[in-house]
Amino acid sequence: MLLNKKTAKFAVIIFSITGALMLMSTGVLAQDAPSDDYLKPIAAALAVGVTGAAAAISMAIAGSAAIGAIVENPDLFGKAFLFIVLIEAVAIYGLLVAILIVF
Numbered sequence: 001m002l003l004n005k006k007t008a009k010f011a012v013i014i015f016s017i018t019g020a021l022m023l024m025s026t027g028v029l030a031q032d033a034p035s036d037d038y039l040k041p042i043a044a045a046l047a048v049g050v051t052g053a054a055a056a057i058s059m060a061i062a063g064s065a066a067i068g069a070i071v072e073n074p075d076l077f078g079k080a081f082l083f084i085v086l087i088e089a090v091a092i093y094g095l096l097v098a099i100l101i102v103f
Contacts, residue, residue, distance in 0.1 A: 047095075
């Protein structure tokens with residue numbers, strides 16, 4: 001299990017507050033009518049958030065396995081480093097998609 005119950009509850013509360021503030025700032029929950037592009041910030045935040053969370057979880061799993069493999073056989077450093085770099089590329093792609101959505 002990646003998160004214990006206390007940490008999961010805290011994450012849900014923080015994400016809920018952040019989501020409500022984001023919806024209010026874009027005008028979705030406000031009294032005035034939202035503009036035509038009110039979903040752009042939400043889409044950009046989801047692109048960065050989902051890819052960042054996925055990269056963090058996969059980095060935790062692959063990083064610990066890579067360290068274990070390097071300890072047993074130091075010749076595996078290059079292959080382990082390649083896997084870690086590929087995981088980081090996923091997060092960077094999410095950031096690039098968010099930038100393309102906003103502009």
